[in-house]
C-alpha cells in the first residue's frame with residue numbers, strides 16, 4: 001500500500017468543537033463499558049419523552065433481538081417540531097431549493113408545524129390509524145417532509161419509495177407492506193426534466209385494489225388522469241383541516257417507518273425502524289458527526305427516498321432544531337457549478353454528498369467550483385460508497401480550500417445512522433478511511449472461520465452489540481431479517497461489507513462481500529436485475545456482477561444466455577436494457593451486456609460468480625482454479641468474447 005497521508009484536525013476546528021479527541025475517548029469508553037448510564041443520559045439530553053423510560057437496552061443478537069428504552073413513550077413529530085416552537089417558531093427549519101435556480105423558499109418551524117398538523121388531520125379523516133402503513137412517492141419538495149412527519153404525528157408507519165423507481169417496483173412495495181394510502185405529486189422535476197409520478201402511481205395502483213386514497217400535490221400543474229373516488233388534491237384537502245393535531249403517544253419500540261432496500265437475494269426487503277432508538281441515533285450523529293452549531297445551514301444532497309435523506313434531511317436535523325436544506329434538482333443542472341452556487345446563495349456551512357457526485361463534479365473541472373464563493377463552508381461529508389483518495393483530495397483541496405475537514409461516514413439502511421465516521425473536531429483523517437466507530441458501536445472483523453481478528457487485519461465487518469437504531473425487523477418476514485443479518489455469524493450483526501483495520505485502529509471499508517452492487521451510491525441486488533432480464537422470452541439465464549466504473553463506483557455487467565435457437569442482436573440488447581429500467585427503474589440500467597453461450601457452473605449447478613467478476617473486472621490473470629467447473633471451456637469462450645469497455 002502506498003504511503004497514507006494523515007490530515008490532523010484543523011486547529012481552528014479543535015478549538016471550538018462539540019467533541020475533542022479526549023472527549024471522544026472518554027465518551028466512547030463509557031458508551032461500551034457502561035451503556036446504561038451513557039445512553040440514558042443521551043436519550044434524556046436529545047429527546048423529549050412523554051413518559052420516561054426506565055430500561056435502556058435488552059438485547060440478544062443470537063436471536064436478532066434488541067429493544068431500546070422499551071417502556072418509554074414519545075412522539076417523533078413533537079421532538080422534531082413542537083418542542084422547538086417556544087424558542088424557534090420563526091427560525092427556518094427547511095430551506096427548499098428548486099430544480100430551477102430561480103425557485104427557493106424558507107419554511108419556518110411554525111409553518112412546518114401547521115403544514116404537518118393539517119396533513120396529519122387529513123390522513124386521519126381518510127381513515128389512517130396508528131400502525132397503518134402509508135406510501136410516500138414524492139419529488140424533493142417540502143411536502144415530502146410534511147408527509148413523513150404527518151405520519152409520525154398520528155403513529156402511521158411511512159414507506160417512502162424513491163421517485164425514480166418504476167410503477168412495478170412501486171406496486172411491489174405498496175403490496176408488500178399493505179399501504180392503503182399513497183401520497184404523491186402530479187410530476188417531479190429533476191435537471192429540467194419531468195418525472196410522471198402520478199401516471200406511475202396510476203399504473204401501480206391498477207394492481208393494488210386496497211389503496212383507497214391517493215393524495216396528489218400539484219407540483220407542475222400537468223394534466224393527469226383522475227379517479228374521483230380515489231384521488232384528492234393535496235392543497236384543497238389540507239386547506240379544510242385544522243393546523244392542530246394532537247400527537248399520538250408512541251412506545252419507544254413502536255414501528256416508525258419501513259424503507260425498502262436491496263439484498264443479495266430475492267425482492268427488496270422492507271427494513272423496519274422503530275421510534276426512539278432511530279430518532280436518538282439520527283439526531284446524535286447529526287449533532288456530533290457534523291459538529292452542528294446553532295444556526296448552521298446543513299445541506300445533505302440525498303433524496304428522501306433513501307435512508308440518508310430520512311436521517312439527515314428530515315429526522316436528525318429537525319429533531320436537533322437545525323436549518324436543513326432540501327434540493328429538488330441534480331448537481332449538474334443547469335451546469336456543474338450548481339452545488340457551489342447553492343452553497344453561495346444559502347451560505348451553506350456543511351455539505352454532505354456521495355463520492356459518485358464528487359467524481360462527476362471533479363471531472364467537470366475546477367472552474368465550476370472556484371468561481372463560486374465557498375467561504376461559508378466549514379465541513380464536508382461523504383456517504384454511500386468507498387471514496388477513492390484522489391476524489392477525497394480534490395474535495396478537500398478544491399471544494400474545501402484545505403480548510404474543511406471531511407467526514408467519511410460509513411453506515412447502512414439497516415443501521416439507521418452513522419456507525420463508523422470521523423468526528424471532525426476529534427479525529428485525524430486519512431483519505432479513504434471511515435476511521436473510528438461512533439459511540440456505542442462495537443465493530444469487529446471476522447476471518448473465514450468466523451473468528452475475531454485482533455489488531456491489524458482484514459475480514460468481514462460485523463457488530464458485536466446492538467445500537468439504538470439497529471434494524472428491528474424485515475416487514476412481514478422477521479425470519480428473513482434473522483437469516484440475513486444474524487445467522488452468518490451467530491451472535492453478531494453481519495453488515496455484508498468487508499473492511500480492513502490499520503495499526504491506528506482505523507477502519508477502511510473494502511466494499512460489499514455479498515451479491516449487492518453499489519451503483520452511484522445506490523444499492524441494487526444482482527438477483528433483482530437477473531430476474532428482470534429473464535422475464536424476456538428470448539433469455540434462458542442471466543448472471544449480473546459489478547465492475548469498477550470511474551464515475552459510478554460500480555457499473556452493471558450482465559452475462560446473458562439465450563434460449564436455444566435465439567440469436568443475439570443490437571435490438572435484443574436494447575430490449576433487455578429497457579426491461580431492467582422498466583422493471584426496476586433507471587438506476588438499474590445495465591452498462592454492459594455480454595452474450596454468454598454458457599455460464600461457469602460447478603458440477604452441482606451453482607454459478608461461479610467469482611470467475612464472472614474477474615472477467616468483468618478484466619483480471620484475467622487471476623481467474624483462479626477453474627478445474628472444478630462442470631465445463632471449464634465456458635470460461636475461455638467468455639474471456640475471448642469479453643465485452644469491450
Ligand code: WTA
Nearest residue numbers: 383384385386408409410411412413509523
Ligand atoms: C456502502 C447508505 C464505504 C456499504 C447510507 C454499505 C459505504 C452500503 C460508505 C449501504 C462509506 C455506505 N464508505 N462504503 N462511507 N457508506 N457504504 O443501505 O457497502 O444505501 O453496506 O446506505 O453502502 O448502502 P445503503
